[in-house]
Amino acid sequence: GDSVTQMEGPVTLSEEAFLTINCTYTATGYPSLFWYVQYPGEGLQLLLKATKADDKGSNKGFEATYRKETTSFHLEKGSVQVSDSAVYFCALISTGNQFYFGTGTSLTVIP
């Protein structure tokens, strides 16, 4: 069945450090891939998405490229800020309307 595996956390980085959160997937068909972010006490917010192979999603300095050959969708940011501290979820939608989420990666950025 469809599933997402993402890097275990928590991740702690200093401000302006480079961020990578790994995400790989298993899916039937041709999934769309997403990164969601959850700030403390808030709901899930869409960060970026990619709907086909080799697409790059980007938003707020975050990027992820849909790699079909490695079934991956790693999240990257060149210079993190304290305000990026949150939990990040990789997710996919394949043949139905439901999301399959990874377990989440908690990021803390320290000044």
Next chain:
Amino acid sequence: GAGVSQSPRYKVAKRGQDVALRCDPISGHVSLFWYQQALGQGPEFLTYFQNEAQLDKSGLPSDRFFAERPEGSVSTLKIQRTQQEDSAVYLCASSPKGYYGYTFGSGTRLTVV
């Protein structure tokens, strides 16, 4: 409304009690979804409505869980005879159609004691 609204934000229930969780989707959104997010986990799909029709309830963990959306707008997730393993955040999401424009609510945190 401007976003998906869920109530209550927090609910504490004694084991064996029935609870009802409410979701007000964005006005005009056809699709509505419920997810369960256990502590430290990603959300897991429970059920999906298109208007008032419940098209998929494959994720409901037991027959104690029941969801409805009688007029195609507000939805209620009901859990009967709550158990400790039901403790989780219950997220509602709505979209204009299918998964495009999915918007999540802030969730209801249910604690069963």
